[in-house]
Amino acid sequence: MSTKSSEEILSANQNPRITWEGCSVLLDINDGDRVLFARLTAGSKVKIGNKNCSLQPLIGCPFGSSFQVEVGEEGPFLSRVVPSTEGNNLGEKMDCQNMEECRDNRTLVDNNTAQSLTSEDIDDMRRKGATGDEIVEALIANSSTFEKKTAFSQEKYRIKKQKKYAPGVLLRRPFARRIVHASLAELQPSHSETSTSIDQLEDACDKESSPASDLVNMEESSNVNLETVSNLAASPKTNKSIKAGEKAPLEAIKSWKENGFSSLIIAAPDLDAWSIVKELVPLLSYSAPFVIYHQYLQPLATCMHNLQTEKMAIDMQISEPWLREYQVLPSRTHPHMQMSSSGGYLLSGIRITAIDQPQPN
Amino acid sequence: MLPIDPTKKLSFNRCIMYGDLVIVYERYDSMKPVKVSENGVLQNRFGVFKHSNWIGKQFGSKVFSSKGGFIYLLAPTPELWTLVLSHRTQILYIADISFVVMYLEIVPGCVVLESGTGSGSLTTSLARAVAPNGHVYTFDFHEQRAASAREDFERTGLSSLVTVGVRDIQGEGFPDEFLGRADSVFLDLPQPWLAIPSVAKMLQQDGVLCAFSPCIEQVQKSCETLKTYFTDIRTFEVLLHTYEVREGNLGSWQDSDGCLGTLKSCKKRHRSTNGLENSSPQTILARRNSEARGHTGYLTFARLKCDM
Numbered sequence: 001m002s003t004k005s006s007e008e009i010l011s012a013n014q015n016p017r018i019t020w021e022g023c024s025v026l027l028d029i030n031d032g033d034r035v036l037f038a039r040l041t042a043g044s045k046v047k048i049g050n051k052n053c054s055l056q057p058l059i060g061c062p063f064g065s066s067f068q069v070e071v072g073e074e075g076p077f078l079s080r081v082v083p084s085t086e087g088n089n090l091g092e093k094m095d096c097q098n099m100e101e102c103r104d105n106r107t108l109v110d111n112n113t114a115q116s117l118t119s120e121d122i123d124d125m126r127r128k129g130a131t132g133d134e135i136v137e138a139l140i141a142n143s144s145t146f147e148k149k150t151a152f153s154q155e156k157y158r159i160k161k162q163k164k165y166a167p168g169v170l171l172r173r174p175f176a177r178r179i180v181h182a183s184l185a186e187l188q189p190s191h192s193e194t195s196t197s198i199d200q201l202e203d204a205c206d207k208e209s210s211p212a213s214d215l216v217n218m219e220e221s222s223n224v225n226l227e228t229v230s231n232l233a234a235s236p237k238t239n240k241s242i243k244a245g246e247k248a249p250l251e252a253i254k255s256w257k258e259n260g261f262s263s264l265i266i267a268a269p270d271l272d273a274w275s276i277v278k279e280l281v282p283l284l285s286y287s288a289p290f291v292i293y294h295q296y297l298q299p300l301a302t303c304m305h306n307l308q309t310e311k312m313a314i315d316m317q318i319s320e321p322w323l324r325e326y327q328v329l330p331s332r333t334h335p336h337m338q339m340s341s342s343g344g345y346l347l348s349g350i351r352i353t354a355i356d357q358p359q360p361n
Numbered sequence: 362m363l364p365i366d367p368t369k370k371l372s373f374n375r376c377i378m379y380g381d382l383v384i385v386y387e388r389y390d391s392m393k394p395v396k397v398s399e400n401g402v403l404q405n406r407f408g409v410f411k412h413s414n415w416i417g418k419q420f421g422s423k424v425f426s427s428k429g430g431f432i433y434l435l436a437p438t439p440e441l442w443t444l445v446l447s448h449r450t451q452i453l454y455i456a457d458i459s460f461v462v463m464y465l466e467i468v469p470g471c472v473v474l475e476s477g478t479g480s481g482s483l484t485t486s487l488a489r490a491v492a493p494n495g496h497v498y499t500f501d502f503h504e505q506r507a508a509s510a511r512e513d514f515e516r517t518g519l520s521s522l523v524t525v526g527v528r529d530i531q532g533e534g535f536p537d538e539f540l541g542r543a544d545s546v547f548l549d550l551p552q553p554w555l556a557i558p559s560v561a562k563m564l565q566q567d568g569v570l571c572a573f574s575p576c577i578e579q580v581q582k583s584c585e586t587l588k589t590y591f592t593d594i595r596t597f598e599v600l601l602h603t604y605e606v607r608e609g610n611l612g613s614w615q616d617s618d619g620c621l622g623t624l625k626s627c628k629k630r631h632r633s634t635n636g637l638e639n640s641s642p643q644t645i646l647a648r649r650n651s652e653a654r655g656h657t658g659y660l661t662f663a664r665l666k667c668d669m
């Protein structure tokens with residue numbers, strides 16, 4: 001894994017799949033509601049809902065473990081959830097009844113009186129030390145409509161209440177896919193769904209990150225949270241890469257000029273694509289591929305046309321990838337209602353030599 | 362295909378030599394792989410091309426036939442290979458491939474298991490992603506297909522990164538030597554659910570599986586089986602629209618006398634009349650191609666439950 005090639009781990013001879021003090025992690029809160037970076041130190045804390053919890057209990061746990069916020073004598077703390085054999089996938093608990101669901105919701109009346117527990121009751125339970133899960137169970141027991149709901153809606157109800165009263169944290173390794181989604185989520189909170197063009201870009205970035213290659217980040221007006229990126233001790237992307245704002249060693253610059261770059265990725269949403277492309281494409285070695293991302297089609301169309309007329313590139317294509325997620329459940333499979341539709345456009349192509357006269361054979 | 366050897370680090374910058382694999386680019390939708398050989402000759406509708414004339418040229422060069430026709434000589438990449446390989450089976454294309462490589466979190470050094478190998482389209486990209494020190498172990502129960510795939514990896518220079526095994530993965534699962542060793546697993550099999558229990562044993566904790574299936578009924582069965590061992594089960598479909606771009610001159614309705622909409626004929630007329638109309642600028646126009654590649658298959662991802 002990438003993590004194996006990271007110096008930090010090599011020196012400490014760590015199992016890269018278990019966290020250690022000082023390592024960077026991603027915290028997935030409430031099943032993707034919020035994803036954030038953290039460094040696991042004795043003093044670091046995370047705010048979940050209105051509660052501040054220490055990250056200490058996460059140190060030494062395998063990536064992939066889940067935690068829940070519990071409230072103890074000394075206040076809120078994160079407690080490891082031992083995975084049950086039932087698992088936590090929506091719809092799992094309805095195996096036997098799902099096919100012939102006999103309940104329907106004809107008798108359900110939504111008049112706000114269905115729940116007999118008041119918020120005072122809940123506060124009271126809390127004071128007496130009830131866990132989040134116990135509160136959820138109490139809410140279900142006191143819901144007059146729960147029994148009448150279909151198994152599917154019951155599950156939905158449970159998950160909704162769990163998120164509120166027993167918020168969960170999932171411990172993840174910081175990988176490019178998750179990082180970008182975390183920083184995207186920070187940038188545009190309304191748009192945190194996966195988008196394929198971004199994935200294709202990330203994939204391209206990952207390919208460039210092999211230890212034998214240089215990754216040069218030419219970002220100037222960066223709107224990505226660079227601090228988070230440079231935090232990623234375990235990511236191969238920082239290997240040998242020259243960070244934005246840092247001057248590359250002369251030796252490296254010389255070698256780039258001589259050899260040309262072996263690929264080019266441009267994602268500069270606020271800049272005119274052609275004005276960058278015409279400067280950067282000539283730095284590529286011949287036959288090297290490039291890809292340019294833009295959220296609008298028109299700048300890429302202009303770019304493609306110019307590259308064509310200037311005979312700088314071939315095999316050009318503008319594509320718009322669409323990602324569609326599906327809910328897969330017995331007898332209830334359908335595309336998700338909210339789909340990310342288009343995450344933007346990609347112009348890809350291959351640089352060619354400029355020489356254009358037939359040579360004598 | 363890959364710049365694994367540090368002395369050849371920037372492989373694109375190398376000059377073409379005998380024995381090289383080049384991708385001959387004839388036209389946008391027409392490319393083929395050619396091994397450069399001493400007496401080799403390429404003949405196509407653009408003329409006759411002698412391989413010997415290519416020696417010492419840089420990849421990316423345009424070369425001409427005696428007729429004056431031309432082609433481009435490109436360095437092979439996994440993206441190009443997917444477009445030119447010989448289809449012995451259905452294959453995965455680049456939109457699905459990039460999503461899979463990304464989602465499976467495959468980076469240099471990973472150990473990846475795959476079945477079936479098929480035409481090796483995905484395998485080629487997996488190999489690049491794990492290079493230089495990872496490895497892809499790919500299995501197909503079809504002896505001939507496995508052998509052809511092996512030959513292809515030899516040709517593309519990936520054989521040090523890929524091992525092709527012949528094995529019935531649905532019947533026997535992956536070999537025990539990989540127990541707990543795989544960073545990620547990819548399945549493109551008719552009944553992936555039969556292989557899922559084995560995949561669960563092969564993956565490292567928190568490892569990711571992807572199963573590709575063309576039909577939703579297959580996805581349904583896979584998801585049912587996945588629930589026992591996996592979490593974060595998510596199914597996606599990747600669709601791709603492409604766009605065509607042209608330069609045009611859109612007439613203004615005021616000075617058009619009945620020639621609205623016909624871009625080209627209008628253009629001529631505009632030139633020949635007064636200067637005012639000449640000022641109507643050339644516009645770059647883009648529109649979606651009508652023949653979009655539609656459904657390829659569903660990609661189901663899942664993460665091994667953490668039970669430590």
Ligand SMILES: C[S@@+](CC[C@H](N)C(=O)[O-])C[C@H]1O[C@@H](n2cnc3c(N)ncnc32)[C@H](O)[C@@H]1O
Pocket residue numbers: 450451452453476477478479480481482483484500501502503506528529530531532549550551
């Ligand atoms: C659609 S192809 C895979 C294509 C591949 N993903 C690519 O991109 O080139 C499916 C392959 O699975 C193989 N296969 C089917 N059943 C199998 C089994 N039980 N064990 C191993 N391979 C199997 C077939 O021989 C076939 O080559």
